[in-house]
Amino acid sequence: MSSAAEIRKRILRIIHQSRASHIGSSLSVVEILNAIYSIVDLKKILLQQNDRDRVILSKGHAAAALYAVLNHYGLMDDKTLDTYYQNNSVLGGHVSHSVNCVEHSTGALGHGLAVGVGMAVGLRSKKLNGRVFVVTGDGEMHEGSNWESLMLAGHLRLGNLCVLVDNNKLGGVGPTKNCCSLDSLSDKFKAFGIEGYNVDGHSEKEITDILHYTSKNDKPVGIVCHTVKGKGVSFMEHENVWHYRPPDKEAYDMAIKEIEKEN
Amino acid sequence: MRNVFFDILKKYMRKDKTLFLVTADMGLGLLDSFEEEFPDRFLNVGIAEQNMVGVCAGLCNLGFKPFCYTISNFLIQRCFEQIRNDVCMHKYPITLVGTSTGFDNGLLGATHQVLDDIGCLKALPNMAIYSPATNNIIEPILKEIFSNKGPAYVRIGKSSIDLPRNSNNINFFITEKPTANILLVTHGTSLKNCMDAADKIKDTDIYCINKIKPMDKLFAEFVRKYNDIIVIEDHFGSSGLYNSICQNLCENDLQDLKIYSLSPSDNYEEVVGDSDYFADKFGYSSLKIKDLVKKIQQKRYDD
Numbered sequence: 424m425s426s427a428a429e430i431r432k433r434i435l436r437i438i439h440q441s442r443a444s445h446i447g448s449s450l451s452v453v454e455i456l457n458a459i460y461s462i463v464d465l466k467k468i469l470l471q472q473n474d475r476d477r478v479i480l481s482k483g484h485a486a487a488a489l490y491a492v493l494n495h496y497g498l499m500d501d502k503t504l505d506t507y508y509q510n511n512s513v514l515g516g517h518v519s520h521s522v523n524c525v526e527h528s529t530g531a532l533g534h535g536l537a538v539g540v541g542m543a544v545g546l547r548s549k550k551l552n553g554r555v556f557v558v559t560g561d562g563e564m565h566e567g568s569n570w571e572s573l574m575l576a577g578h579l580r581l582g583n584l585c586v587l588v589d590n591n592k593l594g595g596v597g598p599t600k601n602c603c604s605l606d607s608l609s610d611k612f613k614a615f616g617i618e619g620y621n622v623d624g625h626s627e628k629e630i631t632d633i634l635h636y637t638s639k640n641d642k643p644v645g646i647v648c649h650t651v652k653g654k655g656v657s658f659m660e661h662e663n664v665w666h667y668r669p670p671d672k673e674a675y676d677m678a679i680k681e682i683e684k685e686n
Numbered sequence: 687m688r689n690v691f692f693d694i695l696k697k698y699m700r701k702d703k704t705l706f707l708v709t710a711d712m713g714l715g716l717l718d719s720f721e722e723e724f725p726d727r728f729l730n731v732g733i734a735e736q737n738m739v740g741v742c743a744g745l746c747n748l749g750f751k752p753f754c755y756t757i758s759n760f761l762i763q764r765c766f767e768q769i770r771n772d773v774c775m776h777k778y779p780i781t782l783v784g785t786s787t788g789f790d791n792g793l794l795g796a797t798h799q800v801l802d803d804i805g806c807l808k809a810l811p812n813m814a815i816y817s818p819a820t821n822n823i824i825e826p827i828l829k830e831i832f833s834n835k836g837p838a839y840v841r842i843g844k845s846s847i848d849l850p851r852n853s854n855n856i857n858f859f860i861t862e863k864p865t866a867n868i869l870l871v872t873h874g875t876s877l878k879n880c881m882d883a884a885d886k887i888k889d890t891d892i893y894c895i896n897k898i899k900p901m902d903k904l905f906a907e908f909v910r911k912y913n914d915i916i917v918i919e920d921h922f923g924s925s926g927l928y929n930s931i932c933q934n935l936c937e938n939d940l941q942d943l944k945i946y947s948l949s950p951s952d953n954y955e956e957v958v959g960d961s962d963y964f965a966d967k968f969g970y971s972s973l974k975i976k977d978l979v980k981k982i983q984q985k986r987y988d989d
Contacts, residue, residue, distance in 0.1 A: 473748065473749060477747070520776060526747060527743070527744075527747065527772070527776070528771065528775055528776065529771075530771070531767055531771055534740060534767075534768065534771060534772055536740070537736065537737045537739070537740020537741055537743070537744070537768070537772075538740045538741070538743045538744040538747070538772055539744060540737070540740070540741050540744060541740060541741035541742060541743055541744020541745045541746075541747070541748075542744040542745075542747050542748060543744070544729060544741060544744070544745065545706075545744060545745045545747065545748030545749075545750055546748060548706075548726040548727065548748075548750075549748060549749075551748075568736045568737060568740070568768075571731075571732075571734035571736060571737035572737050572740065572741075574732070574734070575731050575732065575734065575737060575741070578732075
């Protein structure tokens with residue numbers, strides 16, 4: 424079974440058993456996070472060395488995906504993962520820096536990019552080699568604060584900064600294009616002095632190829648990852664009801680069966 | 687006071703390589719020398735305050751201790767969520783430096799009258815709030831901020847009082863007479879009006895609260911000896927120092943003390959004016975402070 428399928432099963436399990444929300448947003452970002460963690464130096468992250476690569480999941484409501492990925496890469500043990508969304512656990516429904524190896528708490532949208540820009544400036548100031556990866560949602564790009572950060576990142580030519588947009592095209596209510604269109608995000612990036620790319624956000628190879636290709640960049644990188652909300656579970660795909668609805672026993676069993684069959 | 691603050695900061699930036707100064711395009715003629723001397727530890731992010739605060743949080747992740755500077759009306763309210771989530775929640779050692787407070791820029795209109803900044807920040811856990819009244823207290827405040835290792839706000843108004851402190855505390859008595867039974871309590875630029883008023887009246891002390899949060903622990907101990915307390919400030923009393931002192935008195939069973947607030951009324955003003963105009967309008971000019979003290983003294987005499 425592919426690592427993405429394993430991670431999806433973990434996400435489904437912890438969201439189902441805790442009756443949490445945001446399953447659709449978590450399933451769409453799996454390959455993006457998996458690609459990032461496959462190329463970073465995990466040892467430096469574990470040891471919290473200052474020249475480590477830094478990952479910020481700015482769409483903090485996909486915490487289940489991040490925690491499942493950390494677990495997959497040995498940065499979080501199974502017992503901790505199983506406390507997701509339980510009383511007295513540090514693993515809440517949004518990303519928290521109280522969790523080991525998590526750089527920054529998120530949950531209010533439009534915060535992660537500014538913090539990522541600060542990290543990239545700090546790495547440059549200290550002449551350290553690490554890169555900063557910020558993962559946002561497409562709906563999150565409605566937040567104006569992002570564009571302040573992108574403007575500065577382009578101006579400062581922060582080649583150590585990489586923004587990956589999980590472009591699943593659905594917001595909280597419906598398609599993002601219906602409320603405020605986010606067409607040609609990569610062109611918008613380019614206009615801000617950022618190298619813009621479009622990839623299949625469910626192809627780890629496409630994502631990692633660009634991450635490797637841009638590793639010595641002299642400009643920031645913006646990768647629009649075209650994804651499907653609810654990816655991997657046919658009855659959840661493109662269905663925005665799964666933004667909030669937790670899968671019950673029947674839905675969970677069906678989802679797991681489908682993932683095991685397909686992989 | 688602003689120049690004094692930045693002169694001292696520069697001195698510390700030379701010694702401490704973790705200090706980093708970030709501005710949102712503010713400080714004409716003031717910060718050029720920082721950019722020249724510390725090219726790797728100075729950043730002007732443009733007129734983008736939310737981004738500035740987030741960038742400072744990212745710098746903390748690398749081990750820097752950023753100073754985040756613009757005028758207070760752009761620094762606090764606009765960035766409230768960034769200050770809450772990215773700074774206070776992470777307990778990051780970011781010092782927010784806000785200038786042009788109270789009615790310093792009163793003639794520029796209500797958007798630039800900063801009367802609610804302390805109230806906003808008081809709500810946030812882990813945030814220390816300073817409102818220095820004298821030039822001499824700036825360095826002790828900075829030393830305290832460095833040793834506390836958490837978020838802080840320094841509210842820097844337009845004033846310049848040189849007055850050595852007579853105690854090791856950040857808060858201290860400006861005047862303390864054995865016979866005094868009325869206490870003027872103030873912070874920031876309002877100290878000047880208090881000093882001018884007290885100069886002409888007897889039996890009145892002045893206590894200067896340069897640190898608003900956490901609240902002064904000694905206050906409840908010495909305040910018992912007074913009959914009346916007058917809190918004077920260029921900030922809404924309902925969420926400013928007056929509010930903190932009321933809470934402090936209640937928590938220490940000191941409800942019998944009579945307390946007065948001389949501060950801007952709870953409103954955004956439609957007319958403009960300078961700080962002297964508003965101090966007179968809201969009753970905290972030196973003359974009006976003196977009038978209230980005399981009234982209290984007269985009432986006591988009549989009783």
